Amino acid sequence: MHAMMAVNLLHFLVIFCCFIEARSLRVLNKTEIEQLSTTGCILLGLSDTSPSLTSLLEEIASVYKEEKTVTIAAGSRDDITWNKPGNGGKFAEVAFYKCQPLDRSCLLSVVHRPTAEPYTGPLVADQLIMFxxxxxxxxxKAGGGLESGGILRESLLAGQYRISENEESCSIVDSSLTKSEFFWSFLSVSRPVVIRDAINKWPAMKKWSMEYLREKYGLKEIHVKITQDGVFEGVEAASLWPGYSDSWIPERVRSQLSFPELVVVRPATDEMPFGDFLDLVSLGRNKSGASSYLEYSSIPSYLPALESDIETLSFVEDLLERKHLNIWLSDGDTLGKLHFDPYDNLLCQLSGEKHLTLFEPYDNRNLYEAHIPEALLGYDKKRRKVFRKNLLQSTSMVMSPVDILDPDYKRFPLFRKAKRLQCVLRPGDVLFMPAFWWHEVQSYPDPIQHRNLAINYWYAITHYRAIAAFHFLQHCIGHW
Known part of the structure; x- marks a missing residue:
C-alpha cells in the first residue's frame, strides 16, 4: 500500500512539475534582452512582481507562443535601461521593449543598448493583448488564435511569388490591366510584371525630344554621374585603387566584412547645365570620351514642369504611396550592376530599350548580400578621362559582389542556385518591380534618337510585404 501511495505521489509530482514548467515564464538576462529586441518586442515581468501578475503573464505567453516577433518573459529590474529616467520605471511591474533593430549604419561602433518603457495600462489579459x-x-486573440487580419496576412505571405524551375521571362500583360488584377495577381504577391503599351498616350512620349528638353531646361544645373565604360556601380578589387593597403580598413570593421578585398565603384559626379549634358548624350561615349548618366534625378526638384506630361497609371491610382519620381537619361550604352532598392518600382520606358535580369529577394545568400566597401571615381574635364580617385570610409549593402555576366563559381558557388527572370522594356512599356528584388539593367539606345530615356516611380511598401521581403529591418548603407 505504501509503495502504491509512493508511486501515485511520484506520478502527481511529475505531472505538477511538468505543468509548472509549461506555464513558467522564461527568465531573460541582459544579453538575451539585447539580442531579442533586435528582431521583435518584449513584454517583461519584473522579478519582484506578484504571483497573480506572473500567472497573467504566463497566460499571455501562451497566447503568443507561435508569434516569433513577440516575447513574454521575466527579468531583473537591474538589467533594464528605461527610455526616460524618472518616467515611472522605478515602480513599474512590467517593462515593454519595442522592436529596436540593430543599427549597422556605423560598423565601427556597433553597440546595441535597447531601452524599455513602463507598461502603464490595465493588467488584464484583453488589454495586454490589445497593447x-x-x-x-x-x-x-485570447486563446492564441489569429484575428481575421492575421489570417489574411499569413495567407498573403504564404502566397508570395517564387520563380518556378522552367520560368525564364517576366509575366507580360496588356494596358487593360485593372487595379484589382494588379493588386491580387502582382502587388500582393510581389510578382514582377511588364505592362505593354501602358504609357503610349502620355504627352511625354511625343513631347520629350532632345530639342524640347533643351528649350525647356537647357540652362538648368543638374547633377550627372560619369564612368569611362558605361558600367555603373560595379565591384572590383580594392588593390587596384590608390591608398590601398592591408590596413586601410580598421580591424573592427574588417572583422564584420565578408569581402574586405572588394569595393563597389561609385561613379564620378559633375555639375553642368542640362544643355551641356544633352550634348554629351548626343555625342555618345565613343566621341565624348566618357559615359554620362542622369540617373534617379528627382523630376519635382529639378524638372518640375515635366510632371504635367506624365499621367498616374490607373491600376495604381490611390493604391500606392509615391515617395519619388525620377528621370533616367543617357546615351543608351549603360549597364547598372546587380543591386536592389527598398521601394516598389514602376519603371516607365520612353525611348530605347532596357533589358533587366531579376533575382528573388528571399534567399540573398545565393547573391552574397553583404556590406561591401566603396570607392569613388574622379573625372578630369580637360582630358575627358575618368580615373580611380580614392577609397571611401563607407560601405554599401545594396550591391551584389557577383558578376552575373561572368560569374566566378569557385568564389561564389551558391550563385548556381539563384533563379532569374529576363524582362525586356520597349518604348511605352512599364515594369512593376517589387521592393527588394535584385536587378541588373542593360540599356540600349533608340536607333534614331541615340538615347535611352525612362522615368520611374518609387513607392512605399506596406508592412506585411516588407516582412515578406525577409530582410525588411536589415538593409542599410553603412560607414565607419
Missing part, C-alpha cells in the same frame, strides 16, 4: 497587437504588429 501587444498594436505595438508589435501582431494579430493574436
Amino acid at each position: 501587444l497587437n498594436y505595438h508589435c504588429h501582431s494579430y493574436r
